[in-house]
Amino acid sequence: MPDFFSELNPEQLDVVVNGNGPCLVLAGAGSGKTRVITYRVAYLLEQGINPENILLVTFTNKAAGEMVARVQKLTGNEKKLPWAGTFHHIAYKILRFHAPLLGFTQNFTILDSDDSESLIKMCAKGYKGEGGRKFPSASVLHNIISYARNAEMPLREVLDYKYENFIELGGEIEAIADEYSRKKKEANAMDFDDLLVNFLLLLNHPDTCAIYAKKFQYVLVDEYQDTNKIQASIIDRLASTHKNLLVVGDDAQSIYSFRAAQIENILKFEEKYRDAKVFRLETNYRSSQEILDLANNVISNNTKQYKKVLKTLESSGVRPELHPRMDQIAEAQFITEKIQGLLDDGVPPKEIAVLFRAAHHSQMLEMQLMRAGISYDYRGGLRFFERAHIKDILSYLRVMNNLADTAAWLRILMHEEGIGPAGAQKIIEAIKSAETHEQVKSIGFNILGERAKEGWNNFLKVWDELLKNKKKEPAEMIRVILGSVYSEYLESEYMDAEERMRDLEQLAVFAEKYGDTEQFLAEAALQESFNLRGDISKKNNTQEKIILSTIHQAKGLEWHSVFLINLSSGGFPNDRAMRERDGLEEERRLFYVAITRAKRNLTLTYPMASGGAGDFLSGPSLFLSEISEGLLNDHSLLNYNTTVLDDEDADVHYIPEDRPIKIKPGSFLRDVDDF
DNA sequence: ATAGGCTCTGTTTTT
DNA sequence: CAGAGCCTAT
Numbered sequence: 019m020p021d022f023f024s025e026l027n028p029e030q031l032d033v034v035v036n037g038n039g040p041c042l043v044l045a046g047a048g049s050g051k052t053r054v055i056t057y058r059v060a061y062l063l064e065q066g067i068n069p070e071n072i073l074l075v076t077f078t079n080k081a082a083g084e085m086v087a088r089v090q091k092l093t094g095n096e097k098k099l100p101w102a103g104t105f106h107h108i109a110y111k112i113l114r115f116h117a118p119l120l121g122f123t124q125n126f127t128i129l130d131s132d133d134s135e136s137l138i139k140m141c142a143k144g145y146k147g148e149g150g151r152k153f154p155s156a157s158v159l160h161n162i163i164s165y166a167r168n169a170e171m172p173l174r175e176v177l178d179y180k181y182e183n184f185i186e187l188g189g190e191i192e193a194i195a196d197e198y199s200r201k202k203k204e205a206n207a208m209d210f211d212d213l214l215v216n217f218l219l220l221l222n223h224p225d226t227c228a229i230y231a232k233k234f235q236y237v238l239v240d241e242y243q244d245t246n247k248i249q250a251s252i253i254d255r256l257a258s259t260h261k262n263l264l265v266v267g268d269d270a271q272s273i274y275s276f277r278a279a280q281i282e283n284i285l286k287f288e289e290k291y292r293d294a295k296v297f298r299l300e301t302n303y304r305s306s307q308e309i310l311d312l313a314n315n316v317i318s319n320n321t322k323q324y325k326k327v328l329k330t331l332e333s334s335g336v337r338p339e340l341h342p343r344m345d346q347i348a349e350a351q352f353i354t355e356k357i358q359g360l361l362d363d364g365v366p367p368k369e370i371a372v373l374f375r376a377a378h379h380s381q382m383l384e385m386q387l388m389r390a391g392i393s394y395d396y397r398g399g400l401r402f403f404e405r406a407h408i409k410d411i412l413s414y415l416r417v418m419n420n421l422a423d424t425a426a427w428l429r430i431l432m433h434e435e436g437i438g439p440a441g442a443q444k445i446i447e448a449i450k451s452a453e454t455h456e457q458v459k460s461i462g463f464n465i466l467g468e469r470a471k472e473g474w475n476n477f478l479k480v481w482d483e484l485l486k487n488k489k490k491e492p493a494e495m496i497r498v499i500l501g502s503v504y505s506e507y508l509e510s511e512y513m514d515a516e517e518r519m520r521d522l523e524q525l526a527v528f529a530e531k532y533g534d535t536e537q538f539l540a541e542a543a544l545q546e547s548f549n550l551r552g553d554i555s556k557k558n559n560t561q562e563k564i565i566l567s568t569i570h571q572a573k574g575l576e577w578h579s580v581f582l583i584n585l586s587s588g589g590f591p592n593d594r595a596m597r598e599r600d601g602l603e604e605e606r607r608l609f610y611v612a613i614t615r616a617k618r619n620l621t622l623t624y625p626m627a628s629g630g631a632g633d634f635l636s637g638p639s640l641f642l643s644e645i646s647e648g649l650l651n652d653h654s655l656l657n658y659n660t661t662v663l664d665d666e667d668a669d670v671h672y673i674p675e676d677r678p679i680k681i682k683p684g685s686f687l688r689d690v691d692d693f
Numbered sequence: 694a695t696a697g698g699c700t701c702t703g704t705t706t707t708t
Numbered sequence: 709c710a711g712a713g714c715c716t717a718t
Contacts, residue, residue, distance in 0.1 A: 078708080106708050131707085155712090210708050276706060376705050378709095398706085406710090438696045469696075469718080544708070570706050592705055608706080 020060055020092045026053070033264075033297045034058045040257075040291035042242075042284070043266040046328050047313070047614035048304025048576065051266055055238055056085050058264065059099070060092040062236055073234040073256060074102040077241040079545060081574060082107075085240075101234070105249050106210060106544050109217035113208070114540075116226060120216050125420050125536050127207040128543035132404060133425035134198075134209045135160050140424075140443075141197040145190055154184055154191075163195045167211040168246045168278035180599055204450070205424040214248045221255040231259035241574070242267035242287075246278040254290075263291070270317050270326065273570060273608050276598065281322075304576050306334035309620050312649045313613045319644050320603045328614075338613075338620035340650045342638065346584075346625045350386040353581050353623065357392060357564060360579055360619075367393075369578035371565040373612050375590040379583065380566050387564075398568030403542050407508060407518045408525055412542055414499050415492060418484060419535050421452060433507055434473030441470035455485055479503075492538040493529040496522070569612045580616035585624040585639040609641050622650070 022034060030050055033043055034057045045051040055074070062072060076082040082102045089099060101108065110128065117124045129137070139156040146153055154162070162184070166176045173195060174188045184191065202209065208216060221227045237257040239245065242265035245253070257263035265287060272281045288294050302310060310328045317323060343349040353372060360370055374380055377398040387394055402408060409429065416426035424446055431442040448461040459478055466474055480503050487498045500522055509515045532538035565577070584590060591605035598604070613620060624638055638654075 104708065213708085274707075277708075378704055401707090436696075440695060467695080568706070594705060604706095 019064065019094060020057065022057065022061065026057060027301050029297065029299050029301060030054050030057070033299075034061050036295070037264045037297075038262055040261060040287075040294040041264040041297060042287045042291075042294055043264065043297045043299065044284075045266055045268055045299040046302065046326065047268065047271065047611070048302045048328075049299035050301070050303050051240070051268075051299065052081075052085065052088070052574070054299065055240060055266060056088040056092060058238065059085070059089045063089070063093050063097060067235060069097050069099050070101070071233060071235040072099060072101060073108070073237045074099060075105055075108065075237070075239045075253070076102065077104065077244060077573070079104055079107065081240065104544070105217075105245075105252065106213050109213040109252075110540055110544065112230065113213065113216055113220065116220055119223075119226070120219065121203065122206055122208070125206070127205065127416055127420045127423045127426070128213070128540055129202070129207050129209040129425060130404065130543050131160065131210070132409065133207075134164075136425050136428055137201050137205075138163070138194065138198050141194045141201060145194070154181075154187070159191065159194060162191060163198065164209075164211050165276075165278050166195075167215055168248055169280070170247045170251075201424065204422060206420050206422045207425070214252065218248055218252050218255070221252060227255050227258070230256055235260045236262045237264070239263070239265045240267075241271075243269050243272040243281055243284045244274040244277075244279040245283050246280055247283075250280075250283045270320075270323055270607055271573070271611050273573070273604060273611060275600070275604050276595075302328050302330050304617050305614060306330070306332070306336065306618055308333055308335075308337045308649075309613060309616050309618075312338050312620070312645065313610055315646050315649055316606065316613060316641065316644070317610045320606050322600065322603055323607075334618050336619065337649065337651045338616075338622060340622045340642065340652045340654065342624055342626050342654050344625065345627045346382040347386075349583060349623050349625045350382040353383055353583060353621075354386040354390050354392065356581070356621065357387075358390060361392070365578055367562055367564045370581075371567060371572065371575075371577040371579070371615065372581040372583060373567055373569050373572050373615065374583050375569060375592055375608070377568055379589065383566070383583065387566075393563050394566050395563045396566045397571040398566075401545075402521070403545055405518075405521065407512070407522060410507075411496055411499055411504065411522055411525060412539065414480075414484065415495060415535055415539060418455070418488060418495070419539060421449065421455065421458070431473075431477065434477050436469035436471075436473035437477075441466060441473070444470075445474065455481075455488065491529075492532050492535045493526050495535070496526040496529055500526070569608050572615050573611060576615055576617055578617050579619035579621070580612070581621045581623065582612050583623050585622055585642055586626075586636045587639055588636050589624065590639050591641065606641065 135156045166173045177185045267284045307330050413426035413429045416423045452458045595601045
């Protein structure tokens, strides 16, 4: 049982003890947000609240897992929190129960973005751009459609808002969106957006809403600044009976507007809930004053932001460093040697992170790290469950689970020699009339050409094998597929077949946790688990590895030493993002998030020449030029023409820190008028 | 008409 | 690294 008084500061304790009714917690970077939420939940449990009646919504599954673990540790018992998870997870859990109400069966498939795109591609077939202009690709169409749904905005309005050059295609895009909806329905499938939309639909019905609104006595939402309109509505419904809604967030860390997150949710919370209590967490426990000074300076360039100043009373005496290098190779070498230095100083590997704007920015560094024998964990980019071979295997399970799963059929059929897009389409059409797995065998022959027939026959052998093992658990099924045919395909298709086979073995191991294929597939679709790049051979010793991560994936985390790379113009802020509405401000918030991950050391770098072969000169990031004088140790001039490091002056020694750092109260958030 | 191989290009962020 | 586009073989 935790000692709430000694383990929390007064601000935190206030939230934990008095967080009843509608509450808005404005929590600056590093102010102990997670701590407050976990202690609040522990407090509720201690008051005798049944875990079944607590809803805890987080941004990632990982965050949910961590919080649950911390609550368990605090309360010292095995009380699980059955309703802790992401919006999508919770939506799935409830939707599965009520699927028939919405015209789905319980075994409905969850489509990931890949699947969605392949269905949209089918819907968009035949549409051509006019006047030499390209028709938007499936992925752009998907973005448009998805945004419209998450923002609860009509399609045409979305075009107007952020896709002006497609405005005249409004009619066509609407038609494609409708066709896509139909296809999903037919396939007994929901995409990520459907999980939210249908969940809200369910809650709009008074009877179903009452069930859950009554059930959830306490609703807590983390990262509230990154919720979108539909998520906010869901939460409002779920908290409508007991009105114990505690949302936690920081408008300066809103970095998901591309997914239709709207800061207004946090800014207008008090308008919506007139009797809301507002709490401010104003003590920074994470970073040194030097790092916070930089962060404050950066964010002060945003106009659409609450004004705020993060402060501590202690300084580490070490300013953040800026080190330009000639090109990406030199930059990577520099980082590698710097990291080696930190490791030699005794900094634990897991206290070191390298952050970047886009997943591919890390390539050069990965090569250097491998060469130096420094192992790392990688976060960002293609995730494990999105990799081609993993999706292949999952597709077999998916069609077994849901015969109507078009996207999965497409994937499997195209693997067979002789079957291409056209043949696959015909087969999928025919499968629609099959009601049982057995009936699948009897279709196809009269509609296919010679070569396609052969491919189909080949597939039927696999199908037979699958049917024989239909009742088995997912892990066994996976091993059956691996053992029968897939390995041959893998070898013929990929250079790194062996490595991929090992991945698949991992998948089987992961699947062992599930007795039920349906559950396993849902989990696979909703997991944001990291991919297995880097040093795979020494898996499971996460403690021994440094972290490479996109900034988005670094949200909510902290490290003793942080490197922020590729801060060049064009690299960060990202060119594409700048074309979004308010893109610059969001990029700046992203920069702010990156800076505030660091506890003691922060090193910024950029290559002066980039573009692969080093042909292009690119200056420093706009964000670097905005920084006021005196906040950085700027090594720009010192190293203008060197590619090798020579910065003994920059060496920092590891100070194990656990001293909380206090800030002046009242200096953090002011009123909305400050806009 | 369809499938498949080969080459080139361009890469934001994620449930 | 994978997707689009082009070309060739069936």
